[in-house]
Amino acid sequence: MKPPRAGTTENISVSMPAELVSELRSRTGRRGLSSYITEAVRHQLAMDGLAEIVASHEQEHGALTEQEIEAARRELFGDEHTERGAA
Numbered sequence: 001m002k003p004p005r006a007g008t009t010e011n012i013s014v015s016m017p018a019e020l021v022s023e024l025r026s027r028t029g030r031r032g033l034s035s036y037i038t039e040a041v042r043h044q045l046a047m048d049g050l051a052e053i054v055a056s057h058e059q060e061h062g063a064l065t066e067q068e069i070e071a072a073r074r075e076l077f078g079d080e081h082t083e084r085g086a087a
Contacts, residue, residue, distance in 0.1 A: 014037075028036045058064060064072075 024033055024036060054064065
């Protein structure tokens with residue numbers, strides 16, 4: 001069997017609570033459901049990757065300090081997401 005080409009899609013079956021599916025459909029419409037879920041999974045994979053990077057760094061260098069976390073937050077999001085500006 002050939003590996004899938006980049007950009008191709010594959011149909012899968014996913015089970016989730018009915019109330020969650022209902023809320024998703026009300027927000028996305030039936031045709032937008034796949035795109036919404038795809039973006040949510042993409043986001044989660046990115047977050048998992050960042051968590052792995054942090055865990056690896058902390059294993060080698062020890063826990064990140066508050067100053068390091070704030071510096072990274074400023075670099076990623078700008079000054080509006082620092083401690084005093086965070087929601």
